[in-house]
Amino acid sequence: MSELYTEYHPRWLRTRVSTYWWLGRRSYFAFIARELSSVFVAWFVVYLLRLIRAVAQGPSAYERFLEWSAQPAILLLNVVTFVFVVFHAITWFNLAPQAIVAHFRGKRLPGTLITAANYAAWAVTSVLVAWLLLRA
Amino acid sequence: MADRIALKVARYRPEQDSEVTFQEYEVPCRKEWVVLDGLNYIKDYVDGTLSYRWSCRMGICGSCGMTVNGEPKLTCATFLTDYGSGPVRIEPLRNFPILRDLVVEIGDFLRKLTRVKPWIVRQDEKPLADGEYLQTPQELDEYKQFSMCINCMLCYAACPIYGLDPKFIGPAAIALAQRYNLDSRDEGARERHAVLSEHQGIWGCTFVGECTKVCPKNVDPAGAIQRYKLSTAVEALQSFFLPWGGR
Secondary structure, three states: OOOOOEOOEOOOEOOOOOOOHHHOOHHHHHHHHHHHOHHHHHHHHHHHHHHHHHHHHOHHHHHHHHHHHOOHHHHHHHHHHHHHHHHHHHHHHHHHHHHOOOEEOOEEOOHHHHHHHHHHHHHHHHHHHHHHHHOO | OOOEEEEEEEEOOOOOOOOOEEEEEEEEOOOOOEHHHHHHHHHHHHOOOOOOOOOOOOOOOOOOEEEEOOEEEEHHHOEHHHHOOOOEEEEOOOOOOEEEOOEEOOHHHHHHHHHOOOOOOOOOOOOHHHOOOOOOHHHHHHHHHHHOOOOOOHHHHHOHHHHHOOOOOOHHHHHHHHHHHOOOOOOOHHHHHHHHOOOOOHHHOOOOOHHHHHOOOOOOHHHHHHHHHHHHHHHHHHHHHOOOOOO
C-alpha cells in the first residue's frame, strides 16, 4: 500500500486488527476452530501411517500397536480426533460446490448435486471398507 | 414502530481528532427509510459537517458501504426499521484507512483492481468490419454472476485476511479477474495468472467465506477464488504429469 500524503488527506487513521478479532463474530470463530482443529486431522494422518507401518512389520508389531492404542489417553485422543475429522469432512463437503462447477449436456449442475455426490462417494467408500473388514 | 431512531455515528476529523469518536443523532424512522436516508437527514438538517460517500441510492454505484451495527452493509439497502428502536451504530468500512468520518481511502483496492486487468484482453483484435465477438447465452452464464460486482468493497471489509495482511489482493479483484477469465471472448487468462498466482494472490485466501456472505450482489467471491485455486492446481498437475500435452 503506498503511503500517499496530500494536503487534503493530512492524516489517515489506520486501525489495527485486534489479536482477538476472531472472537467478535460467530463465523470468524467457526473458521478459527476449523483451522485449529486441523491439528487433530494431522494426528489422524500420523496415526494411520503408524498403523500401516505396524501392519507392514508383521503380526507382533501390529499386536503391540493395538495394545498401545488401547491406552485410555490414546483412546480419548482418537475419539476427539474422530469427531473433528467428521466435522472437517462435513464442512469440506458443504464447501465443495463453491469450488467445483460441473456441467452436464451444456447445463451447469446445481451445487446440491455436487454436495450429494461427495456424500454418496463417502458412503460408498465407508460401505466398501466395512465390507472388507467385516466379511472375515 | 418508533417514529424516531438514534444513530450513533463514527466521527474522525483529521484536523482535531486522533481517534474515532461517536456522535449520537436522532432521526425520523420512516418505514421506507434506509440508513443512508438517516445520514442524509443529519447532513441536511442536523449537522452539515458529517462526511460520507453515496451516489445512486439503489445498490448500483457501490459507494455507500459502511459498517452498520458491526456488519458491512450497503447503507442504501439497509432499512432503519430492521433495527427496532435503535440505536444503530454506523462506522466506516473496516480494514481501510479512514480519511474523515465515514469516508475511507480506497486507492489500495483500485490499484489492485487494475493489476488483474478487469477488461477483455485480446491477443489480436479482429477488424471492426468483422463485427462483434458473439457469445451464446450458455457462455454468458459462465461469468455473469461475477460480472454483478459493483466494487462496493464490503467483501474487503469482511475479510480478516485482508485486515491482517493488506497486501492480499482480495476477494473482489479475484472475482473480477475470474469474470474475464471465464468470458469466451477473453484471451488474457495467462497475464492475469501471473498476478493471481502470487503468494498474495489466490493462495493468500484461507476460505473464511465471509466475503460471499456480505456481498449485496450474490457474486460469491469466495467461490471464484476456490474455483481458480482448483483450476490452477489441476493445470499444475497436468503440466507435471503430461508435460507434452497442450495447456
